[in-house]
Amino acid sequence: MTHDALTDGAPAGEPDGYERLWTPHRMVYIAGQDKPSGPDVAQCPFCRVPSRPDAEALVVARGERAYVVLNLYPYNSGHLMVVPYRHVADYTELDAAETVEVATLTQTAMTVLRAVMHPQGFNLGMNQGAVSGAGIAAHLHQHVVPRWGGDANFLPIVARTRALPELLADTRDRLAAAWPGAGE
Structure with a gap:
């Protein structure tokens, strides 16, 4: 295929009517870098x-x-994660004190986000296992x-891109x- 066939005769870099949002930082995630697959905490970014x-x-x-x-x-902007220090994969592995603190920090995160960013709602959740969508299961x-x-x-649906x-x-x-x- 010739260069002209690829660009409809327009020189490379000429406007073609499309807006592009480049997100090269996502290649690390897509390629699976730093995703632990088991109990090895040395591999775990969290x-x-x-x-x-x-x-x-x-x-x-x-x-x-x-x-x-x-x-x-x-x-979305402001997307937070509440993460236990202890390397556990499943919600049922948290002890009672960890469960309470994860819940309390989630509540505080919502309060702070409301004060700073004024969202109209929230999605809260834990994806348990890779099959359920957990990026770091x-x-x-x-x-x-x-x-x-x-x-x-339309960006996430059509272009698999998020504008932040x-x-x-x-x-x-x-x-x-x-x-x-903060600041104490």
Whole structure:
């Protein structure tokens, strides 16, 4: 196939009527880099997060048994995850104190997101196992996804792309500053 056949005769780089949103950072996720497949915590990105500085790791808040972090591959701006420190895959493996803290941090995450980003609703959930959609099935995590009317436009369906209006670091800074007890 010739270059002209590929571009309808227009030189490469000429406008063709399509808008493009490039998301090359997602190739790491698509390729499966850093996805643990079992109990090896050295492979687990959720086990490595707590040893890194909060701003670098996008940690919004830390509890005794779990922490809150921005999702690197968010469905929407402000997409948080509540993650137990302990490397467990299944909700039934949490002890009572971990279960309470994951629930409490989820409630606080919703409160902070409402104050900072004013969502109209939320999706909350845990995908248990790869077959259910868990990107990192080996380490349990609770999703807290803020939602707004009209936020699910045509891009995810037609272009498999999400348009996010704010950089993750900026979102992390705003949420961390609004977290109860921040700055103490």
